[in-house]
Amino acid sequence: MEYALLNGEIIDRSEAKVDVEDRGYQFGDGVYEVIRVYNGKMFTLTEHLKRFANSAESIGISIPFSIVELTEMLEELLLKNNLQTGNIYMQVTRGTAPRNHLFPTGNVPPTLVAYTIKGVRPLENLKSGVKAILTEDIRWLRCDIKSLNLLGNLLAKQKASEQGCFEAIQHRGQDVTEGSSSNIFIVKNGTVITHESNHLILKGITKDVIVDLCKKNNIPVLERTFSLAELGEADEVFLSSTTAEVMPVIEIDGNKIKSGNPGPLTRNLQEFFKKEIEKQCGVLVNNGI
Structure with missing residues (x-):
């Protein structure tokens, strides 16, 4: 079984779904990161997470987890999937709301997704x-x-x-x-x-x-x-x-x-x-x- 991270929970990847009105799907309204994994360890992790947070902040998205919390979740995801060499892909969007070019009003939580990809060095x-x-x-x-x-x-x-x-x-x-x-x-x-x-x-x-x-x-x-x-x-x-x-x-x-x-x-x-x-x-x- 492969696992994915969805809004703070590690679940069966086949169950990790987002709504058709997620703003990432409809507007590309979000940011992403790709983190390299060698020997089951994430390379330059802190730098990637800081850039992830800065990119999100630049477009007004507040990630609902700290860098420490994200680190813990990604480490757990690596262990669950037993990834030795490859990548972690993660993204956060502005969340799900009726389609409108304006940012959604009210309490609309961001959508955070991460999953692993096996891959060898080129x-x-x-x-x-x-x-x-x-x-x-x-x-x-x-x-x-x-x-x-x-x-x-x-x-x-x-x-x-x-x-x-x-x-x-x-x-x-x-x-x-x-x-x-x-x-x-x-x-x-x-x-x-x-x-x-x-x-x-x-x-x-x-x-x-x-x-x-x-x-x-x-x-x-x-x-x-x-x-x-x-x-x-x-x-x-x-x-x-x-x-x-x-x-x-x-x-x-x-x-x-x-x-x-x-x-x-x-x-x-x-x-x-x-x-x-x-x-x-x-x-x-x-x-x-």
Whole structure:
């Protein structure tokens, strides 16, 4: 039996249902998080839960549980489902109310859902690298909120997939923002560069870990906007996300990045990230490299 968390109760996943008038279903009126699990332990859990709470607060949803309470419930959910490697997906919506663009009045409780997803690490892609395309960033201007409204991201990701690529790198005019489901990094002359965390991108938890690892290991790192021209002239390119970790990008729009192989600084960061997983989750990690 698989279990899910619904409004504070862990129940049979097949029984975890929400109403057709739930505002997440009808308006995308909610926020979500994906938390990586290694060795049965949640990686960067506190950071994910803080972002979850901040995203909810940004759109006026009050999560009816503290971070401590959410932690306890998610740990119980992991144990119930015996998840060793994979993800936890969780979301909160504004709740169920008659359809109206205005926020519901009165005491309408939010709907909180979480469940587990089994999954392995993408070792082959981590080893060989992935291809990407460029696409104009058509999303709204509050990408820092991890909203359920993902249609722009989905269209970009689908476009990449149809062209045999792993990711779509988005840009607003000449400025690179982020991937459809990732943050983007370039390396130039030994310096790692990634977009500053503002309203145009999601403040990635893995992104923050990588920036911190750069600082701890004396790798120059800058958080600033960079251009399409800089992307094309980069020595190395990689992307990051909860599930992709530190993923080399070897080709963009059919053009190879330098030799078309993952670069040495990217390889170093993969190793540092692997050690961070081992430190937090107490498991030996194979990067497949």
